Amino acid sequence: MSPGKLIDPKQLSQVILRCSQEILEQMCKAKFSQDPQIAEREIIEYNSRIRALGLDKFNGPCYVAAITMYDSKESLAAKKPCGAFILYLEETIAQEFLKAMSQGLDDEDEEMVMDNCGELCNVIAGQFKNNIKEFGYHDLVISAPTKGKNDIPEGVDFEYNETKLQEVSFFIRKIKAVVIAITLAPAP
Numbered sequence: 001m002s003p004g005k006l007i008d009p010k011q012l013s014q015v016i017l018r019c020s021q022e023i024l025e026q027m028c029k030a031k032f033s034q035d036p037q038i039a040e041r042e043i044i045e046y047n048s049r050i051r052a053l054g055l056d057k058f059n060g061p062c063y064v065a066a067i068t069m070y071d072s073k074e075s076l077a078a079k080k081p082c083g084a085f086i087l088y089l090e091e092t093i094a095q096e097f098l099k100a101m102s103q104g105l106d107d108e109d110e111e112m113v114m115d116n117c118g119e120l121c122n123v124i125a126g127q128f129k130n131n132i133k134e135f136g137y138h139d140l141v142i143s144a145p146t147k148g149k150n151d152i153p154e155g156v157d158f159e160y161n162e163t164k165l166q167e168v169s170f171f172i173r174k175i176k177a178v179v180i181a182i183t184l185a186p187a188p
Contacts, residue, residue, distance in 0.1 A: 007135045012184060013038045013166045019127040020168060020180050027123065028097035030172060037169045043162060043183060049155025054088050057179045061091040063114055065121035065147040066156040069140050071188050076141045083184035084158040085128065087121040093177035110149060118145035124180070136187030159185035
């Protein structure tokens with residue numbers, strides 16, 4: 001990726017915080033028990049991909065969904081990502097959220113829960129994509145979500161020159177319930 005306009009990590013965190021909070025409140029009827037926490041973390045990489053391990057975020061089971069971002073359709077075709085977006089949902093909170101999103105959800109059907117986590121990830125990433133345009137990212141293309149329980153074993157593609165990601169954690173009933181991690185290379 002060629003050098004471009006760099007977005008300040010604090011601005012990136014604020015954009016993802018606003019997008020996520022709005023979607024979680026509207027779609028999932030989330031009621032947060034404290035202010036979100038924002039952190040910058042080193043990317044933990046495995047086989048040139050981001051390691052997406054939910055057990056690093058929670059003390060128990062969770063669902064993980066991820067989307068890879070590209071700066072154009074050409075970059076998508078060439079498999080040259082500019083960023084990654086990862087959603088981690090603590091298991092019981094995921095089931096509550098997804099029941100609020102989808103009538104008739106069978107929370108015993110893990111595949112259905114994972115599909116709905118992927119859908120939620122897609123909605124938040126889409127909102128993020130629309131809100132990031134002011135920073136020079138005009139044609140971000142997002143992949144279909146990859147999803148899993150506790151982790152995404154194959155990892156998540158990202159712009160390999162990026163070394164850090166922004167992480168926003170949301171709390172419900174005083175427990176960490178949702179973590180969203182994002183890395184994004186400078187706009188072209």
